[in-house]
Amino acid sequence: MTRILGIETSCDETSAAVIDDASGAPSLLSLVILSQDVHTIFGGVVPEIASRAHLTAIVPVVREAIAQAESTLADIDAVAVTTEPGLVGALMVGLNYAKGLSLTLEVPLVAVHHMEGHLFATSLDDPRAEPPFTALLVSGGHTLLLDVPAWGEYKLLGATRDDAAGEAFDKVAKLLGLPYPGGRHVEALASKGNPLRFRFSRPMLHRNTPIGDPSYFDVSFSGLKTAVLNAVRGSDDIERDRADIARGFQDALVDTLVEKTARAASMYRRDRIVLGGGVACNRALRDALRVRVAGDVQLFAPSPRLATDNAAMIARAGLFRYYHGERAPLDQPARATAPLPGQA
Numbered sequence: 001m002t003r004i005l006g007i008e009t010s011c012d013e014t015s016a017a018v019i020d021d022a023s024g025a026p027s028l029l030s031l032v033i034l035s036q037d038v039h040t041i042f043g044g045v046v047p048e049i050a051s052r053a054h055l056t057a058i059v060p061v062v063r064e065a066i067a068q069a070e071s072t073l074a075d076i077d078a079v080a081v082t083t084e085p086g087l088v089g090a091l092m093v094g095l096n097y098a099k100g101l102s103l104t105l106e107v108p109l110v111a112v113h114h115m116e117g118h119l120f121a122t123s124l125d126d127p128r129a130e131p132p133f134t135a136l137l138v139s140g141g142h143t144l145l146l147d148v149p150a151w152g153e154y155k156l157l158g159a160t161r162d163d164a165a166g167e168a169f170d171k172v173a174k175l176l177g178l179p180y181p182g183g184r185h186v187e188a189l190a191s192k193g194n195p196l197r198f199r200f201s202r203p204m205l206h207r208n209t210p211i212g213d214p215s216y217f218d219v220s221f222s223g224l225k226t227a228v229l230n231a232v233r234g235s236d237d238i239e240r241d242r243a244d245i246a247r248g249f250q251d252a253l254v255d256t257l258v259e260k261t262a263r264a265a266s267m268y269r270r271d272r273i274v275l276g277g278g279v280a281c282n283r284a285l286r287d288a289l290r291v292r293v294a295g296d297v298q299l300f301a302p303s304p305r306l307a308t309d310n311a312a313m314i315a316r317a318g319l320f321r322y323y324h325g326e327r328a329p330l331d332q333p334a335r336a337t338a339p340l341p342g343q344a
């Protein structure tokens with residue numbers, strides 16, 4: 001039996017969680033997430049402010065997670081922490097705190113890749129969300145399409161060439177005068193929009209792209225963002241058009257993601273698709289994917305609190321790495337960018 005504490009500070013959420021596998025399967029004992037609302041006034045995450053906010057939050061957030069798990073620090077067998085990718089100053093706060101805990105508690109420190117955390121998140125909701133599967137990770141910083149034959153083996157099929165899916169939502173939100181982070185606001189607005197008024201072309205979706213061409217799986221959203229910008233500028237009544245533009249944008253982005261994900265599942269003959277990252281909260285994406293692959297493939301999407309950044313997914317991925325025998329040294333660095341461990 002292992003009880004593991006997870007710590008996540010890669011962006012603007014300070015989060016801690018406790019997982020144990022006493023019942024035979026990993027189960028979540030507690031999860032505390034403190035979102036830094038301060039960034040809304042700047043319309044995006046300000047790295048220096050994020051680091052300082054993590055510094056004031058990290059001790060009470062970890063203490064609360066331990067308490068909610070009805071544990072004490074003495075019950076913790078290992079500390080898992082996000083070390084990459086992310087804002088280095090923000091990562092350093094969680095990492096240094098985790099190093100201090102591991103040293104004083106005399107328990108192993110386990111380094112976790114943030115996107116591997118997103119990959120594991122859904123399995124905490126539903127244990128059937130396990131490999132082999134096709135994975136679509138859509139967050140504020142990354143868009144990754146992966147084939148996952150086993151935990152720890154990740155074949156990168158496609159990625160974004162410019163903006164991440166969440167970033168595209170956030171930028172379009174800004175163009176439409178919506179608050180940051182904008183994904184869920186764009187979704188709400190789009191649900192009231194007319195799908196026929198703004199039909200933006202589907203990025204990187206050409207019927208004749210041959211298999212093997214990188215654009216078969218890659219995505220790109222900057223052109224779509226520019227199309228939205230032009231639609232906003234060209235509108236003579238933005239109040240009338242806002243919801244329709246939001247709908248046109250979301251439909252184009254969703255169509256592209258759905259088609260590429262379905263291609264991946266079909267090529268690798270997977271009967272499961274697992275979604276991860278904040279954009280996985282988006283109903284239109286989930287519903288369209290479910291309809292597209294209906295019958296042959298089961299879709300697993302994380303619950304909202306496990307979709308967006310949280311430490312439960314870090315503890316879960318950390319538990320896998322812990323059983324794999326991985327231990328981070330005390331001079332473990334934090335890195336802004338890094339491929340997934342085991343990525344081919």
Ligand code: KG4
Pocket residue numbers: 011138139140141142165166167169170181182183184187277278279280281282283307308309
């Ligand atoms: O995974 P996440 O919490 O952070 C990163 O690791 O980047 O994802 C945050 C992103 C933001 O861009 C946010 O706008 C987007 O997820 N998001 C959504 C929705 N909820 C959150 N995008 C579209 N529809 C949503 N309902």
Ligand code: ZN
Pocket residue numbers: 114118139140277278308309
């Ligand atoms: Zn994330």
